Amino acid sequence: MSWFTHxxxxxxxxxxxxxxxxxxxxxxxxxxxxxxxxxxLPDNGLLFNEAAHFMSSNPLIRTxxxxxxxxxxxxxxxxxxxxRSNQKARPVxxxxxxxxxxxxxxSRSMGILGSxxxxxLIIHLRHxxxxxxFLTELPADSNxxxxxxxxxxxxxxxxxxxxxxxxxxxxxxxxxxxGFQSAWRSLGIMHRKYTPVIQGIGIAFSFFxxxxxxxxxxxxxxxxQPNQ
Amino acid sequence: MKITxxxxxxxxxxxxxxxxTYSLNSVSEDMSFLEMFDVLNEQLIREGxxxxxxxxxxxxxxxxxxxxxxxxxxxxxxxxxTTCQLHMRHFNDGDTIVVEPWRAEPFPVIKDLVVxxxxxxxxxxxxxxxxxxxxxxxxxxxxxxxxxIADEAFAAAACIGCGACVAACKNSSAMLFVSAKVSQxxxxxxxxxERESRVVAMVKKMDEEGFGNCTNTGACEAECPKEISxxxxxxxxxxxxxxxxxxxxxx
Ligand code: SF4
Ligand code: FES
Numbered sequence: 503m504s505w506f507t508h509x510x511x512x513x514x515x516x517x518x519x520x521x522x523x524x525x526x527x528x529x530x531x532x533x534x535x536x537x538x539x540x541x542x543l544p545d546n547g548l549l550f551n552e553a554a555h556f557m558s559s560n561p562l563i564r565t566x567x568x569x570x571x572x573x574x575x576x577x578x579x580x581x582x583x584x585x586r587s588n589q590k591a592r593p594v595x596x597x598x599x600x601x602x603x604x605x606x607x608x609s610r611s612m613g614i615l616g617s618x619x620x621x622x623l624i625i626h627l628r629h630x631x632x633x634x635x636f637l638t639e640l641p642a643d644s645n646x647x648x649x650x651x652x653x654x655x656x657x658x659x660x661x662x663x664x665x666x667x668x669x670x671x672x673x674x675x676x677x678x679x680x681g682f683q684s685a686w687r688s689l690g691i692m693h694r695k696y697t698p699v700i701q702g703i704g705i706a707f708s709f710f711x712x713x714x715x716x717x718x719x720x721x722x723x724x725x726x727q728p729n730q
Numbered sequence: 731m732k733i734t735x736x737x738x739x740x741x742x743x744x745x746x747x748x749x750x751t752y753s754l755n756s757v758s759e760d761m762s763f764l765e766m767f768d769v770l771n772e773q774l775i776r777e778g779x780x781x782x783x784x785x786x787x788x789x790x791x792x793x794x795x796x797x798x799x800x801x802x803x804x805x806x807x808x809x810x811x812t813t814c815q816l817h818m819r820h821f822n823d824g825d826t827i828v829v830e831p832w833r834a835e836p837f838p839v840i841k842d843l844v845v846x847x848x849x850x851x852x853x854x855x856x857x858x859x860x861x862x863x864x865x866x867x868x869x870x871x872x873x874x875x876x877x878x879i880a881d882e883a884f885a886a887a888a889c890i891g892c893g894a895c896v897a898a899c900k901n902s903s904a905m906l907f908v909s910a911k912v913s914q915x916x917x918x919x920x921x922x923x924e925r926e927s928r929v930v931a932m933v934k935k936m937d938e939e940g941f942g943n944c945t946n947t948g949a950c951e952a953e954c955p956k957e958i959s960x961x962x963x964x965x966x967x968x969x970x971x972x973x974x975x976x977x978x979x980x981x
Contacts, residue, residue, distance in 0.1 A: 600802030603807075604947075604948070
């Protein structure tokens with residue numbers, strides 16, 4: 503094995519992969535949410551449609567999309583292998599374990615939270631990404647841009663989908679609450695001066711992403727019902 | 731005090747263990763947790779039964795031999811305390827206390843509450859030392875060390891190798907232990923020349939021994955009797971990445 507594979511397959515290297523992909527996915531969340539928030543503007547979704555169309559047609563973004571998928575796949579696959587080896591490291595479980603005395607429940611539940619997010623992600627991709635990219639040709643809005651907005655109105659009219667969506671978003675929120683600051687620590691970045699800043703940003707980021715995404719289905723459900 | 735103990739009994743590493751329940755009627759609140767076990771064992775011996783095997787040596791919180799997972803916590807409910815320094819006054823009359831051994835694949839149970847922690851020794855043997863004899867203490871002015879560095883190295887050196895960090899970690903990760911050893915040596919001048927090769931060798935050994943991967947839950951720091959900081963784990967990550975990427979030697 504080369505020194506590089508050695509490093510990347512060590513316990514620390516595996517965590518480096520998790521943190522680099524995790525932080526990259528954080529940047530994706532930020533872009534995704536910024537665009538989604540445009541759908542709350544009272545312009546019948548015209549600006550939102552334009553932004554969505556740009557994201558799905560610009561060649562540079564389409565290229566980054568491939569990297570994004572790779573990021574998701576590596577993050578998920580690696581977490582699966584790490585979780586398996588962690589479970590193997592404790593074959594006999596404790597009869598009594600007072601985990602809450604020494605750590606937060608969400609820091610110990612990254613695998614479950616991540617799986618919830620993945621479950622949501624699959625449904626989510628099916629409704630929007632696969633639907634608009636491969637299954638149907640979106641109708642044009644009044645500006646002639648593909649009308650993603652109307653698709654959103656239709657999907658968010660379904661209360662069951664909204665519940666799954668909210669569950670996914672809150673799972674994501676807790677996942678980020680631990681994951682964001684943990685990622686920096688895995689990269690060896692922990693410092694008396696900067697760690698409080700990183701932790702602050704992590705908390706603010708988790709709240710912003712969770713509440714930002716959560717507000718959208720609620721808003722659409724109550725204020726943007728499809729016209730029959 | 732009246733105390734009911736549910737203790738893990740296991741003949742050897744091969745056989746399956748189970749909990750046994752024992753009642754103690756006159757536990758003094760001034761006893762340490764281990765002294766209570768001495769009383770229990772005397773009782774068992776009088777009844778012609780096999781006493782409970784448990785690890786201990788110094789009984790003053792410095793050797794790291796005592797272990798025991800007490801009511802779901804490594805070394806029991808107190809912060810910064812080993813089991814030998816845990817006193818019964820922190821429990822209440824009539825309590826039921828569940829006592830288990832450290833549970834981790836690299837720490838197999840030898841008997842009852844005694845686990846084999848040689849995996850830690852093998853990690854140390856893989857590089858947790860300074861190869862040359864550093865001789866007598868030098869003139870202090872010939873080796874200037876900043877106060878905060880000396881303090882941090884000293885704090886890391888307080889690790890007694892008890893394994894509570896592994897026991898408390900949901901992943902059975904040994905990162906806090908290894909990071910304390912790596913920090914202590916790599917921060918001081920005598921340890922610097924082998925800084926890269928040491929961290930690479932010790933992490934390699936740690937992985938080979940079958941410890942889990944750190945997910946930064948912080949349980950180790952909370953349960954460590956010597957309150958070793960997770961800052962050391964970040965330093966270990968940093969030292970490892972630095973050694974792997976920047977040093978001319980292979981990993
Ligand atoms: S780091 Fe703390 S808990 Fe871990 S072995 Fe050292 S003293 Fe024990
Ligand atoms: S017996 Fe030595 S630390 Fe507890």
